[in-house]
Amino acid sequence: MAALPSGVLGVIDSTSDRAVFRQIADRLREAIDKGRFKEGAKLPSESELVEHFGVSRMTVRNSLSILQSEGLISSEHGKGVFVRPRPPVRRLASDRFARRHREQGKSAFTVEAEAAGSRPEVDSLKVREERPTPDISARLGQPRKVLARRRRYLLDGRPVEFAVSYLPLDLARDTPIAEPNPGPGGIYARLEELGHRLDHFDEEVRARMPSPDEVKTLRLASGVPVIQLVRTAYDTEGRAVEVCDTVMSADAYVLAYQLPAN
Amino acid sequence: MAALPSGVLGVIDSTSDRAVFRQIADRLREAIDKGRFKEGAKLPSESELVEHFGVSRMTVRNSLSILQSEGLISSEHGKGVFVRPRPPVRRLASDRFARRHREQGKSAFTVEAEAAGSRPEVDSLKVREERPTPDISARLGQPRKVLARRRRYLLDGRPVEFAVSYLPLDLARDTPIAEPNPGPGGIYARLEELGHRLDHFDEEVRARMPSPDEVKTLRLASGVPVIQLVRTAYDTEGRAVEVCDTVMSADAYVLAYQLPAN
DNA sequence: CAGTGGTCTAGACCACGGG
DNA sequence: CCGTGGTCTAGACCACTGA
Numbered sequence A, B: 001m002a003a004l005p006s007g008v009l010g011v012i013d014s015t016s017d018r019a020v021f022r023q024i025a026d027r028l029r030e031a032i033d034k035g036r037f038k039e040g041a042k043l044p045s046e047s048e049l050v051e052h053f054g055v056s057r058m059t060v061r062n063s064l065s066i067l068q069s070e071g072l073i074s075s076e077h078g079k080g081v082f083v084r085p086r087p088p089v090r091r092l093a094s095d096r097f098a099r100r101h102r103e104q105g106k107s108a109f110t111v112e113a114e115a116a117g118s119r120p121e122v123d124s125l126k127v128r129e130e131r132p133t134p135d136i137s138a139r140l141g142q143p144r145k146v147l148a149r150r151r152r153y154l155l156d157g158r159p160v161e162f163a164v165s166y167l168p169l170d171l172a173r174d175t176p177i178a179e180p181n182p183g184p185g186g187i188y189a190r191l192e193e194l195g196h197r198l199d200h201f202d203e204e205v206r207a208r209m210p211s212p213d214e215v216k217t218l219r220l221a222s223g224v225p226v227i228q229l230v231r232t233a234y235d236t237e238g239r240a241v242e243v244c245d246t247v248m249s250a251d252a253y254v255l256a257y258q259l260p261a262n
Numbered sequence C: 001c002a003g004t005g006g007t008c009t010a011g012a013c014c015a016c017g018g019g
Numbered sequence D: 001c002c003g004t005g006g007t008c009t010a011g012a013c014c015a016c017t018g019a
Helices: A020-033 A046-053 A057-069 A108-115 A134-139 A186-193 A212-217 B020-033 B046-053 B057-069 B108-115 B134-139 B186-193 B212-217
Strands: A073-076 A080-083 A090-092 A120-130 A146-155 A158-168 A198-208 A226-235 A240-249 A253-260 B073-076 B080-083 B090-092 B120-130 B146-155 B158-168 B198-208 B226-235 B240-249 B253-260
Touching: A020 A046, A020 A057, A046 A057, A057 A073, A057 B057, A108 A120, A134 A240, A158 A212, A186 A198, A186 A226, A186 A240, A198 B226, A226 A253, A226 B198, A253 B253, B020 B046, B020 B057, B046 B057, B057 B073, B108 B120, B134 B240, B158 B212, B186 B198, B186 B226, B186 B240, B226 B253
Parallel strands: A090 A253, B090 B253
Antiparallel strands: A073 A080, A120 A146, A146 A158, A158 A240, A198 A226, A198 B253, A226 A240, A253 B198, B073 B080, B120 B146, B146 B158, B158 B240, B198 B226, B226 B240
């Protein structure tokens, strides 16, 4: 157990009102912010911190748990505690569903990933008929049943997004949309072939902490929120033809939109 | 210390691989999800949980800290632990900066809040000249100095949003935009009067956990992420005339956008 | 193997809230 | 005042990692 480089972490002010474990978290946060521990670098071990600050191990662990919930660090059993690296983010542009992209014959996800030099992958594809939740039902104009298409997206092996598309069953039954692979251009291309020319999409964006399930399927580190995006597609007759509910790892995405000024 | 209603919380499976504190968190989470503890309801006290599950207090506290980081509960010193109420969300529509709204003479925030029956308030207003960060500078076309307008927004006394607007100094100096109160319709109305007719806005949306500073100014409960929205306003000549960097409590907002299909 | 983090205990004292 | 959560200690044993 090597001694800590002096001066890197400072000391505790025992006269302060601020709890000791918060002060330790503050010292570590400063050190990370100032680059004294770089991305991916290993922090001092718990026992080193115990010795350096002269506190019990639980106090040190309490401090580390603060930084973990802030998304600054992550711990690896048997190895140590590390400054969490920022993965590359994927930028979702507001024209990503423009018809001209669809006409290339590839899905929006594939095209974009390959342009960025990543290896795209789709996973856990499941298609089935369901009774819609009240929320989905309302968005789709109260169909009795819907076709649900679930799938997970990965980039270079890392899960980044989980999505479920819902379509009114009367519209999707016995069409390529009900097949696991709906063919080139994806379900939006098929919808247009079926006579539902797409007019516009509504998107709703929320952010929240993930459920335990979402932590598992997206392999989220703790302290990483998710972005939930609910998109409704409308055809030129004003009918809602699809609702897509997407949950994304917040540290893998930035969404970009363009708004007109008038 | 009353006995716990039997059957509400279940028991620990000591043969399970799953850590005891995670099992306790699972039981509590189920109970909340199934509505056995409603929004705002008080959970059993720590000592009641200690007795019910037959574990030490630290184990119980560990369980509660999981639920807290998931945003499900919040604790109040001296009172108890409560199911976190979901505050009403504010919906930001994609036409919120349309000129027709501006022409009413009120700010987008005020109009919308009053329509929703809330009491809007603006706070901590500070205007000053600054040297821009590299990021802001790049978005604004590399001005040497910028005018920065900082302010906090509250609804019914609750802080919901903190925003900083940056404008190229050569454009904003000695205009009403440099005044604390820029007048009816806000700075967008003034920009248009100065000959910068607005053409469109670019918005970038991110989600992340808040910094300790943001926790303080937005009075965020733990387990609540923030949405960061960076908006750039362009005039009809293609010049970037303003960048607005907004941080919002994620549980107070849902963002709505409309995308064209082609 | 030694060193790391993960889990858990059984205490202690404190600060806050409400009767 | 008592019950609540907030902080802290000083141990213990375990599971994982890498040499």
